[in-house]
Amino acid sequence: MEHFRIVIIGGGPIGIACGLEAKKKGLSYVIIEKGPIVNSLFNYPINMQFFSSSEKLEIDNIPFISKDAKPKRNEALEYYRRIVTSNELNIHLFERVQSVEKSDEVFRVVSNKATYTSDNVIVATGFYDLPNLLNIPGEHLPKVSHYYNDPHFYASQKLAVIGASNSAIDAALECWRKGSEVTLIIRGYEVGQRVKYWVRPDIINRIEEGSIKAYYNATVKEIRKTEIVIDTPDGEVILENDFVLALTGYMPNFEFLQNLGIALSDDEKRLPQYNPETMETNIPGLYLAGVICGGMETHKWFIENSRIHAPMIIDAIKNKAAITAKS
């Protein structure tokens, strides 16, 4: 059984930043990632463009050179992959962490491939694995997806897009431009205010000119094989439908956090408990990094503002070790 000073769970941008920082500071570490390098980004829509400019996605001040001001998914894959390979980071891919237990000040981390022990664990598991479900009849039909990839698939099809944030609006516009008949179903009264500033006018204009049909203050009640049923302020509407993209956001794996013993707030935000100066949770030696910190408030943390977690955590681990050595 291998022992490390730090086991990092999740090989997204922030898990990688933690590994890089641990390596720089001479602490033994392993990053365990259940998919490929930056698995969440790999699964983003194929043409996805970040809302952040490339320098805001940089980790450890390593320049991220991008063709345009806002980089695309494939440029980000290139960037983070090169960081992992050229720094020879110790990362185990396609290995899923199943449990973490602590006894006698040592963590025992069990994956589907091996068991490790460590003095510290950093959880950087993001939020992209679990979609916010609609919990309506028909949601599990094969024509319904909570992830969007390539507009080509939906060409010449009647497509319903549920949601009003960046993912839904990007999908609606792209698919319409590739020849889908798109209907947007928006729970609120407007297109989300956080939609990228250069995309929002585009969708509003497409709706106003009638190219994309939008239902506001509306919810999908049922999805059938060839139809969807929508509740609108003007009553029930039944539309012919081939495919549904339910892009209503994602949430962290709370069960995983709770099984680790991390306390969550009792309200609907389900915020995990941690010290904002060190990122250490209520379990000493167990840290949180990246977007996982936001609980249900998944819009609070991005790469942009959570990349600082890496130096904060590694400094905290080093300082703790220095204090223990002195006493």
Ligand SMILES: Cc1cc2nc3c(=O)[nH]c(=O)nc-3n(C[C@H](O)[C@H](O)[C@H](O)COP(=O)(O)OP(=O)(O)OC[C@H]3O[C@@H](n4cnc5c(N)ncnc54)[C@H](O)[C@@H]3O)c2cc1C
């Ligand atoms: C469509 C979209 C666009 C975004 N655009 C931007 C943007 O422009 N700018 C910005 O700053 N942020 C953006 N974000 C938000 C944020 O940057 C991303 O969510 C980013 O991926 C967060 O990095 P992370 O390392 O915290 O988590 P993730 O990248 O999600 O990494 C977590 C990793 O943990 C792995 N994992 C999970 N569970 C386990 C387990 N049990 N064992 C092993 N591995 C596990 C996952 O496979 C994943 O690779 C966007 C998010 C989305 C969804």
